[in-house]
Amino acid sequence: MPSSVAPTGHAGTVEDVSGRRTVTDDSAPGGPEADGPWDRRLHIVTGKGGTGKTTIAGALAVALATGGRRVLLTEVEGRQQIAQLFDTPPLPYQERKVASAPGGGEVFGLAIDADEALLEYLEMFYNLRRAGRALGRIGAVDFATTVAPGVRDVLLTGKVKEAVNRPDGTRPGGLAYDAVVLDAPPTGRITRFLNVTAEVAGLAKVGPIRAQADSVMAVLRPERAAVHLVTLLEEMPVQETVDGVAELGRAGLPLGGVIVNMARPPLLKIRELRLARRGELDPEEIAAGIKEAGLEPTPALVEALSWEAAQHADRVALERTERAEIAALGRPVYEMPLMADGVDLGTIYRFAELLRDQQMVG
Amino acid sequence: MAKAGGRRAATGAKAKSGAGGSRRSPGRSESDSSPGGGDGAVPGRGASHPVRPHPAGVPLLDVDQMLDTERIVVCCGSGGVGKTTTAAALALRAAERGRSVVVLTIDPARRLAQALGLTALDNIPREVAGVDSTGGGRLDAMMLDMKRTFDEIVLTHSTPERAQALLDNPFYQSMSSSFSGTQEYMAMEKLGQLDATCEWDLIVVDTPPTRSALDFLDAPTRLGTFLDGRLLRVLLAPAKAGGRAYAKVLGAGLGMFTRVITKVLGAQLLTDLSQFVGALETMFGGFRARAEETYRLLGAPGTSFVVVATPEAAALREASYFVDRLDAEGMPLAGLVVNRMHHSDAAALTVERSLAAAENLDEHREHPLAAAVLRIHAERVRLASREARLRERFTSAHPDTPLVEVEALSGDVHDLDGLRVIGAAMARVERLEQAG
Secondary structure (H helix, E strand, O other): OHHHOOOOOOOOOOHHHHHHHHHOOOOOOOOOOOOOOOOOOEEEEEEOOOOOHHHHHHHHHHHHHOOOOEEEEEEOOOOOHHHHHOOOOOOOOOOEEEEEEOOOEEEEEEEOOHHHHHHHHHHHHHOOHHHHHHHHHOOHHHHHHHOOHHHHHHHHHHHHHHHHHOEOOOOHHHEOOOEEEEEOOOHHHHHHHHOHHHHHHOOOOOOHHHHHHHHHHHHOOOOOEEEEEEEOOOHHHHHHHHHHHHHHHHOOOOEEEEEEEEEOOOOOOHHHHHHHHOOOOOHHHHHHHHHHOOOOOOHHHHHHHHHHHHHHHHHHHHHHHHHHHHHOOOOOEEEEEOOOOOOOHHHHHHHHHHHHHOOOOO | OHHHHHHOOHHHHHHHHHHHHHHHOOOOOHHHOOOOOOOOHHHHHHOOOOOOOOOOOOOEOOHHHHHHHOOEEEEEOOOOOOHHHHHHHHHHHHHHOOOEEEEEEOOOOHHHHHHOOOOOOOOOOEEOOOOOOOOOOEEEEEEOOHHHHHHHHHHHOOOHHHHHHHHHOHHHHHHHHHOOOHHHHHHHHHHHHHHHHOOOOEEEEEOOOOOOOOHHHHHHHHHHHHHHOHHHHHHHHHHHHOOOHHHHHHOOOOHHHHHHHHHHHOHHHHHHHHHHHHHHHHHOHHHHHHHHHHHHHHHOOOEEEEEEEOOOHHHHHHHHHHHHHHHHOOOOEEEEEEEEEOOOOOOOOOHHHHHHHHHHHHHOOOOHHHHHHHHHHHHHHHHHHHHHHHHHHHHHHOOOOOEEEEEOOOOOOOOHHHHHHHHHHHHOOOOOOOOO
8 A cells, every 4th residue: 555655755765766667668769658548657637727637637547547546646735635536535745545546557646735744745755754844833834835835846746756666666667656736836837837947947056955946847758758738628727738839848847738618519500600699590480390309399489499599609619729729839649528417536537548548558 | 886887888898908908918919819710700709698596595795885895805816716817807897896906916917908008017016908898997907027026025125136146045045935835925925015006996816826825814823933032033043153053043952953953954054043033023123013013904894705626526615714814813804705606497308308308309310400419408407406506505515605606718818808797797687689
């Protein structure tokens, strides 16, 4: 059980363990393949608020675990989203199994907390857990994690890095997890969050914080990690995705795929969509059909249905425009349908299957 | 209400907003409104739809009364629920009802920013063009520049040399541009500044879409703990008397503390830090008093909080949290705006009957259009009943919280007409058919 394993990860000592392993992943000449399936140690899932990024992160974890692998799903925003997603009690700062995947796979969950991560870090490096508690009492932990946000992000990503690199001699590959999925901060903040070296550069040019930041960056190489962006086919999420891709690219962070969530398949033919948008669907044809099907075609019903068809057509048109923007990014795109009844545990497994069908996960 | 109705004649307003838009933002071209989708016509046709019925037994949020009487309206809610759009729509409606209004936005979508004339991020309210001012009102808008607001505070409260030293300090730079709480603090600082000028009848504030969008409520306490804390004195010590002063401040056993600090942070960092904290102490004595003043302002009569949500489990959960939190702080909650609700005028035709009818037609390979339309209807009713269930769940936990449901538009809002439609929907005014 990973939960019982003390965090033995230490920057520098396990680096070569996973380093050796990931070299084999990097098969394509001139760099790792850029269009999936994404065989990576670390999957970072970001997206604007409300796009369903946690759902996608959960589905990706299940997809990766399918066939008997062990995957860790982590969150860093203190919202207990993983527990809600998998219908489990709130997660402590400890890895817990949250789901099984088809074929004997296992998904573990971990809610990373910056304060706890700092204490763990102090203990790991300096054997200073008690001192850490004392620091907590006088507000130092609070201070370090609020006033110097870079330090906070280094702690959070540092813990993720530790899980990615954690050795476990009893397992194939010698690592505790086959893959780690991070339900990351939203698109607007993701580049800053991941680009920890740049973030602490002004604060710490040398020293342990800098060393920690550098070891995080080592995990964020394209052959070991990928940042996936979740979006809806709506203006703002798409705009943020376009901006996010540009920012991540500029920062040299490893781009993954784009996952379009809550897509609605068009239910009308192209010509009908056009007519519906103009409010020109033939009311007599609709009335005749409704009557044929055994319903009473009152004018009010026909009008209501025509209006709903127009709304649908507008939505489809909007989605088409936004889809073109996403396609122009030149990234692999995966599409998840809108679940009219809402997201539940079943949705996670359904989406995991779709991610596999669409070759996001091999 | 009568005041609002007549003036919403769409043709006039539309012409004005068009002219205003091009004057305000010369960079904006017609091709900006996307071809095929999300153009101005979309909210326009939505406007012909009647106001959705208000759920029985739930107190109604009277938006117009709030807009006519309050001095400050604060919109909060989680990210992606349309908070900024709601704030802008409320502000526009209040202005067109005759009040002098300023809206403080945090991070508007590009096109909404353009519609409000927010092309330059200069931290100064600018008048929005295209607002119907026949009622004597006006609308100004500004986008919060967090770092600049912070810099301004530093510059106002210090000598130029001292201010420069702080502005150059790496900790200051880090905190002023990325501290997750800075945005909240600065939004409230700006609110205080705007209020102090007494230039407007009403200030509408958008809050940052952070996890703890109500962090600003903690600002006075947090700043207080921060500035009065033992930690601060410890960190100040080296600047004042050299490293050994730690022990004097905190008494025995502090060798360990020194060791940790230097080990974890390093010596240079410690110097920067103590300089930063020292500068803060001299400058920010008044800052805390201001934070407390703003806190009082938020709780005072004349202020209303509006919680914004969408009919999704996560957004409504956050909304519940906001409502409880505001309640616990004794902050005046006006109510909840549930955006993007779907409803059907033909809800009597159930999902099951609708789908069965569609299948029936498919089987006989007849009337494919009617079959498709029935499927669209079934999908809509399913969505609508799910949304209604989620909203009911909120209501059963907060039966006394007034709310208003706002119909989903099929396109995004990026002009004043779109904001007018939303404002009218929030006020539950029958929307008028728009010309064109």
